[in-house]
Amino acid sequence: MTNTIYTRQHIIKAGATLEACITNASTRYNIKQTNSHRIFHTKESLFSAGEEFEGLYILRSGSAKSFITSLDGDEHITKFFYPGDLLGADGFDEHKYNENILFLETSSVCLVKESDLHNLVKTSDDFRSCLLRSMSHALVKDNSQMMCLNTCSSEQKVARFIIELSEQFHSLGLSCTKLRLSMTRTDIANYMGMAIETVSRILTSFQNKQVLSIKNRQLTILKLDTLYSLASKEQCSNDFCANTYTEKNIGAVY
Amino acid sequence: MTNTIYTRQHIIKAGATLEACITNASTRYNIKQTNSHRIFHTKESLFSAGEEFEGLYILRSGSAKSFITSLDGDEHITKFFYPGDLLGADGFDEHKYNENILFLETSSVCLVKESDLHNLVKTSDDFRSCLLRSMSHALVKDNSQMMCLNTCSSEQKVARFIIELSEQFHSLGLSCTKLRLSMTRTDIANYMGMAIETVSRILTSFQNKQVLSIKNRQLTILKLDTLYSLASKEQCSNDFCANTYTEKNIGAVY
DNA sequence: CGGTTACTTGAGTAGCATCAATCTAGGTGG
DNA sequence: CCACCTAGATTGATGCTACTCAAGTAACCG
Numbered sequence: 001m002t003n004t005i006y007t008r009q010h011i012i013k014a015g016a017t018l019e020a021c022i023t024n025a026s027t028r029y030n031i032k033q034t035n036s037h038r039i040f041h042t043k044e045s046l047f048s049a050g051e052e053f054e055g056l057y058i059l060r061s062g063s064a065k066s067f068i069t070s071l072d073g074d075e076h077i078t079k080f081f082y083p084g085d086l087l088g089a090d091g092f093d094e095h096k097y098n099e100n101i102l103f104l105e106t107s108s109v110c111l112v113k114e115s116d117l118h119n120l121v122k123t124s125d126d127f128r129s130c131l132l133r134s135m136s137h138a139l140v141k142d143n144s145q146m147m148c149l150n151t152c153s154s155e156q157k158v159a160r161f162i163i164e165l166s167e168q169f170h171s172l173g174l175s176c177t178k179l180r181l182s183m184t185r186t187d188i189a190n191y192m193g194m195a196i197e198t199v200s201r202i203l204t205s206f207q208n209k210q211v212l213s214i215k216n217r218q219l220t221i222l223k224l225d226t227l228y229s230l231a232s233k234e235q236c237s238n239d240f241c242a243n244t245y246t247e248k249n250i251g252a253v254y
Numbered sequence: 255m256t257n258t259i260y261t262r263q264h265i266i267k268a269g270a271t272l273e274a275c276i277t278n279a280s281t282r283y284n285i286k287q288t289n290s291h292r293i294f295h296t297k298e299s300l301f302s303a304g305e306e307f308e309g310l311y312i313l314r315s316g317s318a319k320s321f322i323t324s325l326d327g328d329e330h331i332t333k334f335f336y337p338g339d340l341l342g343a344d345g346f347d348e349h350k351y352n353e354n355i356l357f358l359e360t361s362s363v364c365l366v367k368e369s370d371l372h373n374l375v376k377t378s379d380d381f382r383s384c385l386l387r388s389m390s391h392a393l394v395k396d397n398s399q400m401m402c403l404n405t406c407s408s409e410q411k412v413a414r415f416i417i418e419l420s421e422q423f424h425s426l427g428l429s430c431t432k433l434r435l436s437m438t439r440t441d442i443a444n445y446m447g448m449a450i451e452t453v454s455r456i457l458t459s460f461q462n463k464q465v466l467s468i469k470n471r472q473l474t475i476l477k478l479d480t481l482y483s484l485a486s487k488e489q490c491s492n493d494f495c496a497n498t499y500t501e502k503n504i505g506a507v508y
Numbered sequence: 509c510g511g512t513t514a515c516t517t518g519a520g521t522a523g524c525a526t527c528a529a530t531c532t533a534g535g536t537g538g
Numbered sequence: 539c540c541a542c543c544t545a546g547a548t549t550g551a552t553g554c555t556a557c558t559c560a561a562g563t564a565a566c567c568g
Contacts, residue, residue, distance in 0.1 A: 098394045099397065128372065132346040143332045184515090196514095201556095439547060455549080458548075
């Protein structure tokens, strides 16, 4: 049964299910399963924009980032990936990958070759549903990310980023309050469309508010509910935002 | 043969091809074709977020916008649609539509019911490829839109918006220099993440620079190449941006 | 342990949003 | 057919968010 109740984090499930589907369907419909597993290390590349599309990858462990490059050479991070996530779905378009994937830590992936993919889509109802759902979910996430980029203040952006991460970790069965960031501050800033100094300042202000504590890459969320209210729009209008830059001056760490 | 050479605008082709695929495949594989055609008028809604997913729509004529609503009720336009575009692909995710679609003018659509969709994907190689390509292309476009929102100045955003529109029109066989905007300035501002006043000011500045002329919704591009350079990053750094707000004061319309 | 990369903090300012007022066009009803 | 009304668009003045530049500190790696 694939009729699970779908939550906000279900891309993970969909991803996990995808892999299950592959195993199931391969044996059931007697499809020669050629999906290979590989391990990569920090800063290694899975593929780059322009390379021939070979199939989809499922991230099994670790984490990665995808980025595209503008004509003038600067890079923009489009997404961070965690176990269960699908990599390379943008490759169907022109039959070559559209983005670059770099691993943020030691990670393992599993390749589903294009030919297998088509067989699986044809024969397995589960797999077909999973794949469509997974790509569809990516579109949904893109929309909400775009809305955030367009309408959120920097403070809200950082709060949202941390919450998203926390939920992601939670859905993977990890702690949602104690997390290790696998990306740099620069990566976060780039992804969220802000200056690295702003990210740093806001994280410091969150620490001053006792909302979280962060040392290097080790993040502990102290007040999850406050973080949520910082991420929502109404909350911000009066005090919080204004204080981000000035609170040191009025000297208060209540 | 679906192995066309893919250009920037090929989502149109893919959309068009999609429809062709449906017709072909339906007759060839004897699939009961239940896709219905309907006509909508300005400001009418195709579906709203949360409604049960029934299938995909292909826009045949006219134009539409999609938007999502945040918790505090404000709306954010996520995309504009033109003939050939696929509507509702985000519905696979939770089996309900995720966004709202409103038509910007009198338009017609064609529904491909979910059941038909699955049959087509199973039986028709062409249709399957088209669908995957189409969804994949949406992901690619999202990425470039996000990069634009994150890194472009307001001037670049407006320039890019117009160029995108021009290319869209061109790929539809219409003039790429004389176009009628089907959306309001407010819509453009919302989509591009800026204030409506800023959009208006920049359009005025483009007119002063003789790059384009715009009267109400009727836009004529006078210098396409200049527009392209305004949209690229390097160009902006020195003169143009600084002058956007001040050029009137120094009084010059060279 | 020197060199590089990552991060923090401060000061100054530009770009753009906001507020407010005016203008225009399209639609409606008397 | 004209006067009115409302939504859409323009233009100006002002202020704030967040970027840039700059300098210093901390962590990491060979």
